[in-house]
Amino acid sequence: MILSVSRRTDIPNYYADWFLERLKEGYLDVRNPINAHQISRIPLDPQLIDCIVFWSKNPENLMKRLPELKDYLYYFQFTLTSYGPEIEPGLPGWEHLVELFQRLAAQIGKKRVVWRYDPIFFSPTYTLEYHLEAFRRTARALADSTERVMISFMDFYAKTRRNTEGLGIRPMEEEETRALAEALAAIAREYGLSISTCAEEIDLSPQGIDHGRCIDKELIQELAGGRIRGKRDKNQRKICGCMESIEVGTYHTCLTGCKYCYANFSPERVERTVKAYDPHSSMLCASLQPGDEIKVRPMRRLKKD
Numbered sequence: 001m002i003l004s005v006s007r008r009t010d011i012p013n014y015y016a017d018w019f020l021e022r023l024k025e026g027y028l029d030v031r032n033p034i035n036a037h038q039i040s041r042i043p044l045d046p047q048l049i050d051c052i053v054f055w056s057k058n059p060e061n062l063m064k065r066l067p068e069l070k071d072y073l074y075y076f077q078f079t080l081t082s083y084g085p086e087i088e089p090g091l092p093g094w095e096h097l098v099e100l101f102q103r104l105a106a107q108i109g110k111k112r113v114v115w116r117y118d119p120i121f122f123s124p125t126y127t128l129e130y131h132l133e134a135f136r137r138t139a140r141a142l143a144d145s146t147e148r149v150m151i152s153f154m155d156f157y158a159k160t161r162r163n164t165e166g167l168g169i170r171p172m173e174e175e176e177t178r179a180l181a182e183a184l185a186a187i188a189r190e191y192g193l194s195i196s197t198c199a200e201e202i203d204l205s206p207q208g209i210d211h212g213r214c215i216d217k218e219l220i221q222e223l224a225g226g227r228i229r230g231k232r233d234k235n236q237r238k239i240c241g242c243m244e245s246i247e248v249g250t251y252h253t254c255l256t257g258c259k260y261c262y263a264n265f266s267p268e269r270v271e272r273t274v275k276a277y278d279p280h281s282s283m284l285c286a287s288l289q290p291g292d293e294i295k296v297r298p299m300r301r302l303k304k305d
């Protein structure tokens with residue numbers, strides 16, 4: 001099985017202690033976001049886990065404890081943009097994040113650290129010219145520390161529109177998207193990076209960008225040294241090409257506070273949720289309650305012998 005850690009929150013940054021504690025205990029619980037009393041118990045036996053995919057904007061806390069992951073295959077999706085604190089208020093500066101990225105790649109290999117430049121949007125501050133300069137600066141800094149970059153464009157969910165109100169952020173026209181994509185692809189090639197989109201309907205192959213997969217079957221097979229069973233993840237959007245995985249995160253728990261985030265309803269909701277954080281609990285920022293029904297999720301190794 002593949003673990004996604006996590007699309008919903010930055011576990012490497014804020015909840016590394018909890019996750020590593022769960023690995024020691026051998027299981028974790030995930031509450032169904034639709035049916036609150038339905039609990040999936042996920043076994044964490046290294047013999048069952050083919051790969052862990054970490055998602056983070058600042059994995060420094062987990063990086064301090066990487067030796068504790070020695071029994072697991074894993075790689076990182078590391079988001080590194082150059083937005084200011086009015087957009088990503090909980091992050092350290094660009095220079096520090098670049099240094100972390102470089103150090104992480106030096107520890108585990110550049111193939112296992114994927115650079116994400118997303119989400120991309122336009123505003124009076126963040127123009128096409130701004131993105132080209134920021135992307136080039138970051139590509140130059142990371143050229144020896146990764147092999148690939150994933151990009152995506154901002155989705156304007158209702159909560160996103162509300163949280164970004166007053167920042168002048170607007171949807172991009174198709175012509176703007178294609179012009180930016182073509183320029184980004186040229187920069188990526190200049191620095192020896194493959195470039196793909198994440199869950200985008202638009203076909204940017206004429207601009208030199210393929211549809212990508214964040215939980216990438218081909219990459220996992222390469223890292224694992226063998227073929228992997230597994231289909232596309234039917235729980236994701238139809239335009240998502242990721243292979244099937246188990247999501248272990250919890251909504252409304254990320255403290256970075258990015259204005260474009262789809263996984264946090266509001267800062268007030270996050271504050272209430274994280275009060276329940278206990279690194280020894282079986283689930284993230286929650287605990288088992290009367291009436292909860294626990295079902296052990298059946299698991300199987302995906303790698304073919």
